[in-house]
Amino acid sequence: MVRVRLENVTKVFRGGVEAVRDLNLEVKDGEFMVLLGPSGCGKTTTLLMIAGVYKPTRGYIYFDDQVVNDLEPKDRNIGMVFQSYALYPHMTVYENIAFPLRLKKLPKEEIDRRVREVASMLKIENLLDRRPSQLSGGQQQRVALARAIVKRPGLFLMDEPLSNLDAKIRVEVRAELKRLQRELGITTIYVTHDQAEAMSLADRIAVMNEGRLQQVGTPDELYYHPANVFVASFIGAPAANLIDADIVEVGGSVFMEALGMRFQLPSDLAQVLRGASKVVFMVRPEDVRLSPGKGFTVFSVEWLGRESFVHVQAPDGKLLRVTLPPDRHVSVGGEVSVSFNYKRVHFYRPSGELIV
């Protein structure tokens, strides 16, 4: 319901720590936007600035074209869910959910109606009289969600809400969360360090590192067209292979020297890369093809049921990550030759930017 825009937002803490640098981001109305990045990258700080708990040192935050930098959290009409759920231990579940409505001074019947409505939406009607300490993690999380939803906010902010759940429940809750958001249509900004979670939940992902925005795009875009080395290595599991390589021209053809071997590059890539010297070569494990031959040795094999995860060792000793379809079998120690699906690879400058 609310469109959020961050313009050149910077946050510097006491002591000179720059948590967020020059952030420009737009979240569309009703969109599920995920802020993804490793610990300390500034994503939670950004979220708290959007919430109004922190004030940006520089830059502006807009809700629907209105500058909200100085607006108190209570006036921003947001619902927030925390990693720790942050339920009030001294109140019952009912009172926890009703709290925001009581603060708005709504009539008692209205409050009761809305609380029960939300409770049934999240299937926690039978827990209304309990205290948070009597609930399981999953139940507490639903209560936290209910509390955020009940005030019908224009914006949802979520700070790693699934991190404390058991792995098995996490996957189920993820799907439910996505469905819920679709149904309610509330703009959502979600923070996580788990790239799989981001990929499955987001309409768009904003990848951050060291306070800076690295790339914004749909999961597809980020997966197949990472804008720099960081995004390429962060998105996707098993992680993409990032290999240092040299580009050489021999007799009119362009070759890539990497892993102790020389690979001939197809003409379209050759055209772009001619003249470059040192590059970082990125190829995802599923885009590496193994065929009988020589050059690489199979180092380890993990059979995971729906695919095999294999490490092959290059002549120069480096390991390459490869995933194979379930029917392909290789044995440790065997020799293979390696080729790449050049339609899906990327080349980066040593400083990290994309070449192609």
Add this chain to the structure above:
Amino acid sequence: MRVSRELSKKLIIGVMLTPAVVVAVLFLAVPAALTILISLTELDYRFKWIWCGLNNYARLLTDPTTRLVVQATAIYVAGTLAFNTLWGLCLALLSTHVHDALGTFMRAAWLLPRVLPSVVWAMLMMWIFSPLDAGFLNSLIINMGGQPVPWTFRYYWPFLFVVNGFIGSSLSAIIFSSAIKSIPPDYIIAAKVDGASSFTIITRIILPMIKWHIAFFVAYNTLSLLASFEYILLTLNGGPGYYTTEVMILRAYHLAFGQYMVAMDFGYAATHVTILLVVGLVLSIAYWRVFRLRRLMIEPKLE
């Protein structure tokens, strides 16, 4: 809007913090300064400020009672500290090696003297250990056909150690036992598996792991004891005899508030107190450094 948020924050801090700050200033800064000032005067019952510079300090150095006073203070602090620390350790070890219910009961029972009003505890101890025939212990001894013992006349230091020790050891017992309880049980289990006896476990594992707590208590208690005198006042009042148990702070008290109303020698009393203050301050700062108490003051997160 921007102004009001900053302003409201300052207002909240101001209103909620001011009373505490006022108290801190009024009851630390002002009296401390005042004490030092008074020590440089001949302030007495007339309440006239007659400056005499460092005369009082010179008087202190040449006063024959000073030697007795310093001696008494040294014995008192050392003895009570030893009692508090060692007996507190024993209590802590004992109460953590038995069933939790009994241990808690034990520590609670030993907390009782500390919680009782000082006059009651002092009176009880004086009656029990009274050197007269009517004293409780002596009446028991006489009943059994023995000779009454002049407890507080002859064994006054042990008596004081016991009186104060019962109060102080409950503190150390609580601190040490909570420290012992927080030792990860894995260490103890590993030691038992290795075949260590209980004694070895205590000396080689438990004690070294609560070193910090013991050191902290010793430091903290030394400071407290330097200026503690309530129970001495209520029991032996500096006696028996001529300043045998007159610790420095008690001497200051007597000088100022008199055993005999003629006293009221505030100037001289303040001199004694100033010395204690300085010693206390120096020690406090030393402890601050040693125990790196800065750690306890982590900066808050919100704005």
Add this chain to the structure above:
Amino acid sequence: MVKVRTILLYLVAVVVAAVPLVPLGLLFALALSEHPVYVRGLTLANFEFLKTGVLFPGDPHRSKIYPNVYTAAANTLLLALGNMALVTLISSMAGYVISRYSFRGRSALLGTFLVIHGVPASVMLVALYYLLKATGLLNTLLGVVLVKMAVDLPLGVWVLKGFYDGIPWDTEIAALVDGTSRFGAFFRVMLPLVSPGIFSIALFSFLSGWGEFIFVYTFIQSSTNWTLSMLIQSLFASEMGGINLALIAALSVFYLVPVLVLFVVGEKYLVRVTIGGVKG
């Protein structure tokens, strides 16, 4: 198969635990004694003063010196309640601000409290006497309450600050997002969550005020302002000749009743305060 060593250990533990209770038991025995000095027999005669509060009904001379027991009790109660109210109020506010806000002088303030707490009040007595006399508060209960409160405040602030520190930031942020102001969050969420701490400090400061002696002894001159502690001490100091210890014991029992009741009820909380005071 219980080892002999374990039995011995438990025996020793039980004996050790009983030791501090013995003097207390003796006090009760003496209070109920028929003889004024030795523990003999069982009677409630020593508690006669409870009827009117007059200690020596047959002795007009003594009755003039010693105030009515109930007057002294009222003074004691005033001191205890006053201390409790002031310490609890001020430290619950100050503890919150120190825990949650960053401001200039925060370290200095905490440090100051640490120092006040470490150095006992006895060193300030001379200066405080002068201050109280200068402000006309000498010989008043109000003066004593103020001094007592100042002495107990650092501990209160440290303990409560510790409790506030223990509440996760998320809970407070959640309240802000839900719609409270900063003060609203304090009142509706933080205070209820530190209520164990507040209860502990209230209990501690009440007992501290109830048992206070030195400040009363030093600053109060008129016997109408005496507290029970003063009364008992002056009786004991003068009666040491051994005339009527049983009466003093009975009076002490009367004095002790709230202490024992509160101790049994709140021992757990008192331990918390003790530890909290040391950590600070």
